[in-house]
Amino acid sequence: MNTRTTASQSSGPLAGRNALVTGASRGIGAACALRLAEAGADVAVLGRSLPDLDKVSAQIRALGRRALVVGCDVTVPEQIEAACTRVENDLGPVDVLVNNAGGPRFQAAIMDVRPEGWQKVFDLNLTSTLLFCQRLGRGMAERRTGTIVNVSSIAVHAPWPAIAPYGAAKSGIRHLTQALAAELGPSGVRVTSVSPAWIDTDINTAYTRDPELSDAALDLVPLDRWGEPDDVAHAVVFLASPLSGFITGIDLPIDGGFSVSMPRSTRRILNRAAPAT
Numbered sequence: 001m002n003t004r005t006t007a008s009q010s011s012g013p014l015a016g017r018n019a020l021v022t023g024a025s026r027g028i029g030a031a032c033a034l035r036l037a038e039a040g041a042d043v044a045v046l047g048r049s050l051p052d053l054d055k056v057s058a059q060i061r062a063l064g065r066r067a068l069v070v071g072c073d074v075t076v077p078e079q080i081e082a083a084c085t086r087v088e089n090d091l092g093p094v095d096v097l098v099n100n101a102g103g104p105r106f107q108a109a110i111m112d113v114r115p116e117g118w119q120k121v122f123d124l125n126l127t128s129t130l131l132f133c134q135r136l137g138r139g140m141a142e143r144r145t146g147t148i149v150n151v152s153s154i155a156v157h158a159p160w161p162a163i164a165p166y167g168a169a170k171s172g173i174r175h176l177t178q179a180l181a182a183e184l185g186p187s188g189v190r191v192t193s194v195s196p197a198w199i200d201t202d203i204n205t206a207y208t209r210d211p212e213l214s215d216a217a218l219d220l221v222p223l224d225r226w227g228e229p230d231d232v233a234h235a236v237v238f239l240a241s242p243l244s245g246f247i248t249g250i251d252l253p254i255d256g257g258f259s260v261s262m263p264r265s266t267r268r269i270l271n272r273a274a275p276a277t
């Protein structure tokens with residue numbers, strides 16, 4: 001059914017809006033889907049793992065919002081096209097697009113990266129983001145309303161060893177976001193990105209399960225804790241909603257201060273060395 005929810009049926013800054021979140025089966029994407037629903041949106045959740053998507057959609061319905069589960073491998077352009085058509089038919093026009101699906105896929109030194117591996121990382125992170133933006137951004141521009149939030153990475157701000165293809169793809173997302181914001185701004189469509197780091201999801205279990213590695217990671221984080229998926233989701237809701245109505249083209253780091261600080265050990269030394277006044 002393609003009827004639009006009205007603001008009277010839900011409340012919150014996204015009442016009456018339809019959202020689409022890619023990679024919504026777990027981690028940051030699942031949190032975004034739930035927080036967008038909490039903010040009043042009906043939400044289409046996309047990914048490959050249908051049982052996990054079903055669990056997220058049940059939580060969205062428990063919040064009183066409509067949820068649509070759509071199986072989609074975002075590395076396959078035909079599946080992106082089919083998924084967007086299904087969402088438009090079954091939920092309605094998409095007002096909020098969150099391009100979240102992604103990940104590093106593998107670790108390798110730049111000298112050892114094979115072209116196929118490079119391409120896979122770009123397909124998953126950057127090309128999928130481009131295709132969703134193109135497919136759904138057109139309708140947003142025609143309707144002169146809509147917001148797109150792309151999930152980049154702090155790897156853009158601070159190059160990470162052994163995942164250069166990922167950092168390059170996420171840097172592409174950041175540039176795409178800025179360029180698209182400039183192109184779609186006159187049509188009333190806002191485009192932003194978030195750059196998470198040190199969020200406690202499956203991507204980081206190698207760190208979070210090992211106390212020594214976890215402590216080494218937190219050495220770099222002034223807030224001295226792992227981020228929660230909700231830390232990203234709340235920022236995504238803000239950027240997706242009219243609460244940020246005069247913001248476009250920005251990239252918002254969500255990293256506990258990592259990108260603007262020094263390691264804890266250095267901070268301690270400098271604090272100790274600070275002369276009294």
Ligand SMILES: NC(=O)c1ccc[n+]([C@@H]2O[C@H](COP(=O)([O-])OP(=O)(O)OC[C@H]3O[C@@H](n4cnc5c(N)ncnc54)[C@H](OP(=O)(O)O)[C@@H]3O)[C@@H](O)[C@H]2O)c1
Nearest residue numbers: 023025026027028047048049073074102103153198199201
């Ligand atoms: N966690 C962090 O600290 C951190 C830092 C920087 C950036 N990020 C970015 O945040 C985003 C979410 O990551 P996360 O930490 O939440 O990781 P995660 O828990 O591993 O979740 C990744 C999500 O992407 C989906 N996905 C992966 N490949 C897909 C494909 N081919 N087609 C469709 N969906 C696919 C997965 O769903 P299925 O397996 O069901 O398909 C899953 O829902 C990613 O773009 C990641 O690069 C995370």
